[in-house]
Amino acid sequence: MFSQFETWYRDRHDYARRWKERTGGKVFGCFCSYVPEEILVAADILPVRVLGNHEPQDVTEQHLFGMFCPFCRDVLAQGLKGRYEYLDGITIAQSCIHLRQTYRSWEENVPHDFTYYLPHPMHVASPHAVPYLYEELKKFRAAVEQFTGKPLSDDDLDRGIRLVNENRAALHELYAHRKGPVPKLSGLEAMWVTVSSMWVDKEEHTAELRKVLAQLDEREEQFGDGTRLMLVGSENDDTDFIRMVEAVGATVVTDDHCTGTRYFWNETPELDDRIEAIAKRYVERPACPAKDHVARTRFPHILKLARDFDVAGVILIQQKFCDPHEADMVPLRSYLEENGFPTLFLEFDVTVPMGQFRIRTEAFLEMLMEEDLF
């Protein structure tokens, strides 16, 4: 049922190359989920989230400090090894310093026709955040227009907003199927869908997802036996990890990752000024911890997700050396545990030490189910 999404997830580069051949359009690599995809889609540009591929590499040492996170190293390695050679442009919306350095090193070492560093408010709870981003998005729009040679009309922006919002709405519906006592899909399948939505043409992705949604109620395969878990943390597209967690007796039913719910959770509102609408959307979306200080709006949001999806426990999993998530991790653990959700903390590296993680996950599940054990 989810095989198309699995294929898109696995063959991401082939997909983008074929999309270019088929449409003759341009493809931009996006370094963060804060990049306003609406503007790119409006300009007929395919936004592609740039991710790592989880294999050891030896090409980034001279570009990045040793204690920068493994994700930013893995991403840079993809650029230096030419895996994204089809990109016409790259852009980043400022979130964390590690990834910004990856972007800068990529920009210096991998030639592209278009590069754009988009300053983005770091204090999203500030009343100045939307006006600030509004001004920056106007400049970004102008740069994109200059690149394509075609001004963006309100109709173009409406189309961009609609296509991205429709995909978000479909992803929401998919997640709703994970809420009930018997989830209709596994966490692994959900990951294929959400992560692939970050590089597949929105219209195509939504159409495929709608086909699956129409069949989900009738699906016979059951996912109700596992202990219901939530994953919370930094970038996570690690299918090996989620596959292992679900193989030892859990079902992952929701998440707070920038490759999951944080990416699609809120829609762009309808406003007369389309750029203002997009600015509001990216300021008001579930926050990355890099932008959530001092307010920490993400804590009650995560708690609500945990309750709505009726999870038994939460695995907090972040990229090793991810400073923003490390800043939140200690108070977040206490907060969740005070509210009745036990947690397990794990750190991602480029590859996952599967044996060690399996033991920890199994021990965590035993802890959650100990009443049944004895």
Next chain:
Amino acid sequence: MITIGVDVGAKNAKLLVLRDGEIVGKKSRESGFDQETVTNELLAATLAEFGIDRDEVTGICSTGAGRKAVQYAGDKITEVTAAARACFELYPDTKTVIDVGAEEGRAIRSGERGKVEDFAINEKCAAGSGAFTEAMARALEVSVDELGRISLKSDASVPMNAQCAVFAESEVISLLHARTPKQDIAKAIHDAIASRIVSMTRRVGLNKPVVLVGGMARNVGFIHSLNTAMQDEVRIPDAPEMIAAYGAALVAAERAVVAATETGASGPG
């Protein structure tokens, strides 16, 4: 009723036989490369040595990193659950279990009836484990037992900052070159491990009483450093390296009782 617990650790496989709650036999050997064969041989040797017929064994539960290699085990639990269960049996008021084996250090917050409330395991680092002492003993050209004993003769406090076993070894070599007495280096090694273990334990809460288990609970130097760091006396059971196997045997017995009750309940009358 006879039940068996098998703990397949990173270095040694341990097997323990329980008859009506009493330990009647235990045996261990190196886990080796082929854990399945090793655990098969261990079972056969134990049954033969203690005169137990295989048919008399009601249940077998395996634990440890290699627990899945134990083909004859009906149940499998993690070493976290196993250690907490065993320590509750031995010391019902246990609040914290520290389990330091060959390659992992674990801290477990133990609740009512030995229920695991939280746990922490050392990350990808050998500097808080038994393998670290073996490497350091080699560097000092003493046996592991001797490393523990000579460390008790020192009252010096030599800081060791290295976070990784390899760098720690080069730090030890530097101390040797600086003509630091062996006993002081030995104590520095145990202080460093104890500090790492206590630090990890604080993540789950360092609540007393604390029980220390695992092979490192046989190292007198480490015990002294740990007690000093915690400002308390840890409790140490007999044969602390057999604790996870004991916990697994206890769980096997409990599950056998539950299974018998369920079978009985569904039977006639």
